[in-house]
Amino acid sequence: MSLQGGTSAAKIVAPVMGVREADADGKDRKFVTALARGLEVLRAFTPSEGQLGNGEIAERTGLAKPTVSRLTYTLTKLGYLAHLERLGKYQLTPAALALGYSALANMRIRQVARVHMQELADYAGASVALGTRDRLGLIYVEHCRSKYGVMLRLALGSRIPVATTAMGRAMIAAMSEPERDWLLGYVKRAEGKNWPQVKAGIERAVKEVAARGFTLSLGEWERDINAVGAACLAPDGSGLFAFNCGAPAFQFTRERLESDIGPRLVNMVRNVEVDLGGR
Numbered sequence: 488m489s490l491q492g493g494t495s496a497a498k499i500v501a502p503v504m505g506v507r508e509a510d511a512d513g514k515d516r517k518f519v520t521a522l523a524r525g526l527e528v529l530r531a532f533t534p535s536e537g538q539l540g541n542g543e544i545a546e547r548t549g550l551a552k553p554t555v556s557r558l559t560y561t562l563t564k565l566g567y568l569a570h571l572e573r574l575g576k577y578q579l580t581p582a583a584l585a586l587g588y589s590a591l592a593n594m595r596i597r598q599v600a601r602v603h604m605q606e607l608a609d610y611a612g613a614s615v616a617l618g619t620r621d622r623l624g625l626i627y628v629e630h631c632r633s634k635y636g637v638m639l640r641l642a643l644g645s646r647i648p649v650a651t652t653a654m655g656r657a658m659i660a661a662m663s664e665p666e667r668d669w670l671l672g673y674v675k676r677a678e679g680k681n682w683p684q685v686k687a688g689i690e691r692a693v694k695e696v697a698a699r700g701f702t703l704s705l706g707e708w709e710r711d712i713n714a715v716g717a718a719c720l721a722p723d724g725s726g727l728f729a730f731n732c733g734a735p736a737f738q739f740t741r742e743r744l745e746s747d748i749g750p751r752l753v754n755m756v757r758n759v760e761v762d763l764g765g766r
Contacts, residue, residue: 524548524550524554525561527550528544528548528550528555528558528559529562529567529583531544531548532579537579538571538576539576539577540575540577541555541556541559541577543576544559544577563577565582566580566582567579567580567583568580594628594725595723595725595763596617596629596719596723596725596728596759596763597617597629599762600629600730601631603755603758603759604629604730604755605631606755607631607732607755608631608732609633609634609635610751611732611734611751612633612734613732613733613734613738613748614630614631614632614633614641614733614734615630615631615730615731615732616629616630616631616641616645617629617728617729618647618654618655618658618728618729618730618731619726619727619728620649620727622673623648623649623673623677624646624649624655625646625648625649625652625654625658625729626646627644627647628643628728629643630643649670649674650674650678650688650689651685651688651704651708652704652707652714652716652731653692653702653704653714653715653716653731654716654729654730655729656688656689656693656696656702656704656716657692657696657701657702657729657730657731658718658728659671659692659693660689660692660693660695660697660702660718661696661720661729662727671686671689688707696717696718699750699753700753700756701715701716701752701753702715702717703716703744703749704733705741706736711736711737712735712736713735713736713739713744714733714739715732715739715744715748715749715752716729716730716731716752717729717731717749717752717756718730719759719760721760721763722760722763722764723763723764725763730752730756730759732748
């Protein structure tokens with residue numbers, strides 16, 4: 488399962504895939520299963536599925552419906568969910584939003600990187616994003632758009648896959664080998680018959696990052712969208728992040744990505760790392 492060529496030996500503590508994987512043998516005495524299940528319920532809500540009933544939540548989390556009913560009742564009492572009686576569904580409340588906002592507000596890399604990201608976005612006439620991994624995806628925690636050029640639809644809070652995007656593959660390439668193997672075990676199961684093709688793309692990305700610090704995605708995630716990605720291991724200890732710069736393929740040719748945008752993105756990441764380590 489191992490892919491050679493990782494650029495960082497850093498130890499990264501990554502989130503597990505779910506309650507069962509977190510406490511597989513049920514013997515971790517410090518693990519609070521009820522809390523984990525409650526968080527899984529909150530995670531079931533997505534931007535495209537903001538209203539869910541108990542049955543839908545049970546299906547998405549793998550929890551028994553009676554358990555889900557107790558959890559949604561409790562989360563409603565605590566103010567994190569609102570019950571829409573007419574629809575028989577629940578939705579997240581601003582109290583849940585406050586948790587995410589607090590995390591973003593205290594993420595120092597966002598403040599440090601934004602000026603550098605905007606400069607690159609304006610130069611390239613493209614979008615530049617900063618992401619962090621969440622299970623088998625990445626979440627945009629900062630996003631800058633060019634004042635010019637064709638804009639992509641993604642924005643702050645958008646989720647993209649880790650295995651088929653330039654940002655995700657750059658992050659995989661920067662992981663330590665044990666961490667990478669751990670993650671790719673889950674990716675393999677999720678991808679099924681697509682795994683050989685996905686694996687080949689990841690192996691190529693590992694070699695690209697080792698050779699020049701960035702990797703490309705040429706229409707592999709979204710057709711007609713090309714992007715370049717580079718990872719950033721924050722020297723302040725806040726973890727592993729990744730940046731991308733993307734635009735429509737007619738704007739970002741392979742040649743431009745390899746000779747211009749990619750090297751500029753790597754230089755931007757190094758500047759961010761220097762600024763983060765300056766305090």
